[in-house]
Amino acid sequence: MDYTLEKILRSVQKPARYIGGELNSIVKKKNEVDYRLVFCFPDTYEIGMSHLGMKILYSIYNSIPGVWCERCFAPWTDMADELKKYGYRLFALESKDPIGDFDAVAFTLQYEMSYTTILYMLDLAGIPLLASERGEDDPIVFAGGPCACNPEPIADFFDFFALGDGEEISVETVECLRKCKREKLSRKDTLMELSKIEGVYVPQHYEVTYKRDGTVKAIRNTVGGPKTVKRRILTDLDTAYYPDKIIVPLIEIVHDRVMVEVLRGCIHGCRFCQAGFIYRPQRYKSAELINDQTSCLINNTGYSEVSLTSLSTSDHPELGDLLDRLISWTEERKINLSLPSLRIDNFDSSIIDKTTRVRKSGLTFAAEAGTQRLRDVINKNVTEEEIHGTCRIAFEEGYTSVKLYFMLGHPTETDEDIKGIADLSQSIVDLYYSLPTRQKGKSVTVTTSVACFVPKPFTPFQYVGQDTVEEFERKQRLLKDSIKSKKISLKYHDARTSVAEAILARGDRRLCQVVLDVYRDGAVFESWDEGFSFERWTRALEKNGLSLDFYTSRERSTDEIFPWDHLDYGITKRFLKKEYERAMSGETTPACTEKCSACGVARMLGRPCFGKR
Amino acid sequence: MENVRLHFVKINNAKYLSHLDTYRAIMRAIGRTDLNVWFTEGFNSHMFISFPLPLSLGMESTCEVADIKLLYPTDYVAERINAFLPEGIEVFNTTTPKMKTAQIAYAKYIIELDDLSVSQKDLAEKLRTFMSKDEIMLKKTGKKGKETVFNAKDKIKDYYIDGSGKKLMMVIVCDAGPTSNLNPAAVIEAFSEDIGREIDHISVRRIKILTADMKEFE
Numbered sequence A: 001m002d003y004t005l006e007k008i009l010r011s012v013q014k015p016a017r018y019i020g021g022e023l024n025s026i027v028k029k030k031n032e033v034d035y036r037l038v039f040c041f042p043d044t045y046e047i048g049m050s051h052l053g054m055k056i057l058y059s060i061y062n063s064i065p066g067v068w069c070e071r072c073f074a075p076w077t078d079m080a081d082e083l084k085k086y087g088y089r090l091f092a093l094e095s096k097d098p099i100g101d102f103d104a105v106a107f108t109l110q111y112e113m114s115y116t117t118i119l120y121m122l123d124l125a126g127i128p129l130l131a132s133e134r135g136e137d138d139p140i141v142f143a144g145g146p147c148a149c150n151p152e153p154i155a156d157f158f159d160f161f162a163l164g165d166g167e168e169i170s171v172e173t174v175e176c177l178r179k180c181k182r183e184k185l186s187r188k189d190t191l192m193e194l195s196k197i198e199g200v201y202v203p204q205h206y207e208v209t210y211k212r213d214g215t216v217k218a219i220r221n222t223v224g225g226p227k228t229v230k231r232r233i234l235t236d237l238d239t240a241y242y243p244d245k246i247i248v249p250l251i252e253i254v255h256d257r258v259m260v261e262v263l264r265g266c267i268h269g270c271r272f273c274q275a276g277f278i279y280r281p282q283r284y285k286s287a288e289l290i291n292d293q294t295s296c297l298i299n300n301t302g303y304s305e306v307s308l309t310s311l312s313t314s315d316h317p318e319l320g321d322l323l324d325r326l327i328s329w330t331e332e333r334k335i336n337l338s339l340p341s342l343r344i345d346n347f348d349s350s351i352i353d354k355t356t357r358v359r360k361s362g363l364t365f366a367a368e369a370g371t372q373r374l375r376d377v378i379n380k381n382v383t384e385e386e387i388h389g390t391c392r393i394a395f396e397e398g399y400t401s402v403k404l405y406f407m408l409g410h411p412t413e414t415d416e417d418i419k420g421i422a423d424l425s426q427s428i429v430d431l432y433y434s435l436p437t438r439q440k441g442k443s444v445t446v447t448t449s450v451a452c453f454v455p456k457p458f459t460p461f462q463y464v465g466q467d468t469v470e471e472f473e474r475k476q477r478l479l480k481d482s483i484k485s486k487k488i489s490l491k492y493h494d495a496r497t498s499v500a501e502a503i504l505a506r507g508d509r510r511l512c513q514v515v516l517d518v519y520r521d522g523a524v525f526e527s528w529d530e531g532f533s534f535e536r537w538t539r540a541l542e543k544n545g546l547s548l549d550f551y552t553s554r555e556r557s558t559d560e561i562f563p564w565d566h567l568d569y570g571i572t573k574r575f576l577k578k579e580y581e582r583a584m585s586g587e588t589t590p591a592c593t594e595k596c597s598a599c600g601v602a603r604m605l606g607r608p609c610f611g612k613r
Numbered sequence B: 001m002e003n004v005r006l007h008f009v010k011i012n013n014a015k016y017l018s019h020l021d022t023y024r025a026i027m028r029a030i031g032r033t034d035l036n037v038w039f040t041e042g043f044n045s046h047m048f049i050s051f052p053l054p055l056s057l058g059m060e061s062t063c064e065v066a067d068i069k070l071l072y073p074t075d076y077v078a079e080r081i082n083a084f085l086p087e088g089i090e091v092f093n094t095t096t097p098k099m100k101t102a103q104i105a106y107a108k109y110i111i112e113l114d115d116l117s118v119s120q121k122d123l124a125e126k127l128r129t130f131m132s133k134d135e136i137m138l139k140k141t142g143k144k145g146k147e148t149v150f151n152a153k154d155k156i157k158d159y160y161i162d163g164s165g166k167k168l169m170m171v172i173v174c175d176a177g178p179t180s181n182l183n184p185a186a187v188i189e190a191f192s193e194d195i196g197r198e199i200d201h202i203s204v205r206r207i208k209i210l211t212a213d214m215k216e217f218e
């Protein structure tokens, strides 16, 4: 390490964020690799290192001989100040080499509010922010992840996007990039080669025109390539790559444990949930494989906690068997099992019992709406009885606190629905006190956590106008006033962040300039309260002659051309329209395993999603 | 039950680990071995590890100690743990503790300084002048966030400056332990402020933990 970096590290908080050297981090010999890329997470080390997808991709890239993938996280502002002070460029953790000198720089797009942090990182790296301004010596900058399903608001900053499951496309793109580097192809030709890979979207190959009213008129491929880009789907999780080693951070991170993905996708189709659509169909790993992967990772990391992750872990068809297998060895070794994302409807006491043998942690349930009417609209198929039944089991098992998740601003929501959130929370408090089995002298806490609804692409609610900031805040006040018990702790999100998120979620390419202006105006770490300012967004929109309402609260017609219409996630527009209509008439749609609703994904897959393979 | 004292180094990049992070790294490494370590009893059962003299962030050490309890005597304890420790932390010896934490009174450090734009002779001279002052007043924030000022010279037992090597070196013995403790890095910071220069390279390494009668802590 050179003196300058030493000096920098001496003056920043938590220097261990920037030094690498963790167990299982990968350092290759520079003369044995011919392609170097860096995986960037546009948030702090502690957040980025908690992310499962990055661990999987880091491992995949490094499993390729001759390729070295390093990591880089957004340096905290104190570090950025020091880097600037000494003119030191942003570097990768493993080699400390500047990321601007790498062959490729990859970002993961996990949430919209990280976009300005991406620009912050590129800037600190000395990489031109606009793809059109990058020269032959600059790295290829690309991204993947859930927000890549509508990357238009950041399309100008990226050379390409990888759509869908990353396991295969990551290898194919890096092999293609390597070949292009070997053959000394120009940037332009390299992007042309890449675009031949299924799932690769090169935004500069497409031209977008707009109508007078500001909506999209047409999206055209200008280089003779495909009109639409299909996302990648992994057909079988059992044979998919999964790391046998993961990096064990030296400092405490947010999710500091082994994470094993048990299933991907979701069978339920809650109409507000983007993940429930863009990861379709639901695919699961066998209990045996999950058990093997867990024990392997525990042995290779020394963690004493494992979390079984997915969108809805209790939907795993072999969950009971899986837990039995795991408990047979984890209990003795004092390894704590946790199952986030349990659903309320298929929950039984044996599961609580199994996951809490070692240590009791909090229970959380997503009820999403306060009344049955509204839960039908959003297709969250749980009933009040089920919620009560589950909480009763939890209380009888000795829990004294539960956390309930709701959302404000669902389409068709009335004040009655909002009061319903307070009523439902109250009824759980009452339930606790009605139980003869409750522990004497102990009081109950019901945490009611309320987010603001953000309409997202590829969901049946992509047509919906979002509530305005004022309306959200009125609803929050109403809810607060409706809660009478001190046993209910109400937590709600800042409405302004959700509105800013909504601008980007369904935004178009014209927003690239807005994102750039917001960044230039000082925005960074906007997913952190202290980094966010709504005024920066309204200012930038105004400056660019764009309207906030156009992007957020405007109701969109079902025949509007959307900015993401050239990206094919398998879900047909016909299905989304139908689901939207069903929502408006309060009709629910059964889970995929009950009845296929022909969303279009099976067609993309080329076979039925469930049943015989 | 076997009381085992681990003697380890914490050097290179490991110096950027806080005490808490070091604790976690060692605990996790032990967790990965097949060693039968003792866990504390009770609701929040965890592996027993105790650190007689925690090291400050940014410092290196070749004389760190940590105490654990094994359920029965075991061979190759150091080798087993080392296999899983991060780079820069390495157990070089294991002993049965002879002394108690309370016996720690002093620690010895080697400080290396290098400044690219000041001649070493100059820097050595300045350091000599600084160190020979009667008072080196340092600020300390107490538990309630209240700032107090104390004279670091009261806590310095002995020091020695050597300007003959490639880098300027100072060996310093100062108070260590729960009753009175001095972080020598703070003295260097004060020096740097005094001369109004940001020194390019500062390395502080603890080399001995000592008792009141200057015996090595065992």
Ligand code: SF4
Residues within 6 Å of the ligand: A280, A281, A282, A592, A593, A595, A596, A597, A598, A599, A600, A601, A602, A603, A608, A609, A610
């Ligand atoms: S095609 Fe049918 S089963 Fe498959 S994801 Fe869509 S609705 Fe579900």
